[in-house]
Amino acid sequence: EIVLTQSPATLSVSPGERATLSCRASQSVGSNLAWYQQKPGQAPRLLIYGASTGATGIPARFSGSGSGTEFTLTISSLQSEDFALYYCQQYNTWPPMYTFGQGTKLEIK
Amino acid sequence: EVLLMESGGGSAQPGGSLRLSCAASGFKFNSYEMNWVRQAPGKGLEWVAYISSTGNTIHYADSVKGRFTISRDNAKNSLYLQMNSLRAEDTGVYFCAREYARNPFGFWGQGTLVTVSS
Numbered sequence: 001e002i003v004l005t006q007s008p009a010t011l012s013v014s015p016g017e018r019a020t021l022s023c024r025a026s027q028s029v030g031s032n033l034a035w036y037q038q039k040p041g042q043a044p045r046l047l048i049y050g051a052s053t054g055a056t057g058i059p060a061r062f063s064g065s066g067s068g069t070e071f072t073l074t075i076s077s078l079q080s081e082d083f084a085l086y087y088c089q090q091y092n093t094w095p096p097m098y099t100f101g102q103g104t105k106l107e108i109k
Numbered sequence: 110e111v112l113l114m115e116s117g118g119g120s121a122q123p124g125g126s127l128r129l130s131c132a133a134s135g136f137k138f139n140s141y142e143m144n145w146v147r148q149a150p151g152k153g154l155e156w157v158a159y160i161s162s163t164g165n166t167i168h169y170a171d172s173v174k175g176r177f178t179i180s181r182d183n184a185k186n187s188l189y190l191q192m193n194s195l196r197a198e199d200t201g202v203y204f205c206a207r208e209y210a211r212n213p214f215g216f217w218g219q220g221t222l223v224t225v226s227s
Contacts, residue, residue: 034212043204043217044154087154091213095168098156098213
């Protein structure tokens with residue numbers, strides 16, 4: 001099983017500042033990595049797939065980078081609605097053994 | 110607009126059964142792979158099961174293999190999860206999810222809560 005480790009567990013950032021979230025895979029997943037945002041009581045929402053491609057309707061302030069085992073989600077200028085939980089997820093394995101990171105909580109500083 | 114709506118959640122005793130449904134609309138259901146994902150209270154996300162667009166290929170997480178069965182009815186635009194031999198650790202919100210651009214979880218339903226307790 002591919003283990004995804006997200007850091008930090010909690011990130012405190014002021015509105016308008018940049019946030020950088022990390023995700024490390026225990027073995028290479030190529031570019032088959034996605035990022036999700038989840039708010040309390042809601043389903044996750046796909047932000048980034050293919051490590052760096054924004055999903056439909058996702059604001060340009062969200063960007064993803066990386067390949068292999070090291071990935072980053074960057075939110076360039078935090079808005080109030082961006083404070084939430086973020087998960088990375090890999091889909092490189094077949095048969096599917098999709099795995100998620102444990103999440104990073106982005107909170108208001 | 111892609112819509113996924115889960116139903117069938119509720120309470121069950123350990124060893125009991127529940128059947129979840131996911132009604133799909135707004136897209137050509139029989140063209141897409143589907144998955145179930147769950148989230149225990151206050152915890153992270155866990156993939157549960159996968160089914161191909163035709164239903165011919167199915168895979169499960171080890172934690173549910175032999176107890177859960179995923180299926181679909183393309184004529185009814187519906188996805189199902191039959192859950193047997195339920196355990197306390199199966200408690201959580203269950204989401205159905207549709208593939209998008211090779212990513213298995215491009216679109217999500219709102220989830221349905223399953224509680225397993227005596």
